[in-house]
Amino acid sequence: AQKVTQAQTEISVVEKEDVTLDCVYETRDTTYYLFWYKQPPSGELVFLIRRNSFDEQNEISGRYSWNFQKSTSSFNFTITASQVVDSAVYFCALSEANSGNTPLVFGKGTRLSVIA
């Protein structure tokens, strides 16, 4: 069965600090996809990144970076030099390639508060 665990329920940091959001996943499939979404107070989930299980190369996009490690089943997300606008709930999600309809399985989310 698929499962995504985000152990950090809430994180609070001061602006300009770096922060890492943890994500651990479980799946029996060898082909799967991992996602991060941001949910600001407005409620709409905003897509941030997608990785497939065959590509463990880390990715950087501006202040955002992602560390994918299959050996530990983790897909962690780091925000460098955090800003107040980064305050939101962040969700990690998993989609298996062979599960037919391929819905996303989400973690419970991590609420990030960036204080000015």
Add this chain to the structure above:
Amino acid sequence: GAGVSQSPRYKVAKRGQDVALRCDPISGHVSLFWYQQALGQGPEFLTYFQNEAQLDKSGLPSDRFFAERPEGSVSTLKIQRTQQEDSAVYLCASRQHRGPSYEQYFGPGTRLTVT
């Protein structure tokens, strides 16, 4: 272009009432998903459409929940005889293609409160 839209944004229903929630996906997107998000939780899958075909409804919590997408675009999620445990945000997402490698784009959700 226009994103996924949902209406109404907020709905208050008395227990026992029927409600209908609408989703307008991104034009041309083949796949459409409904999710339910309880307070403080991640979204949970309800049902999936590929064009007009409902291919998976395994996440619907009871037979009071019904979804349709008759022309392969707009979708409606209907909840009959609402109960307090139905209170949640209902999210709709669309995806351009069938494959799981493509990201899903979410609407703003409908917050349903059953009193």
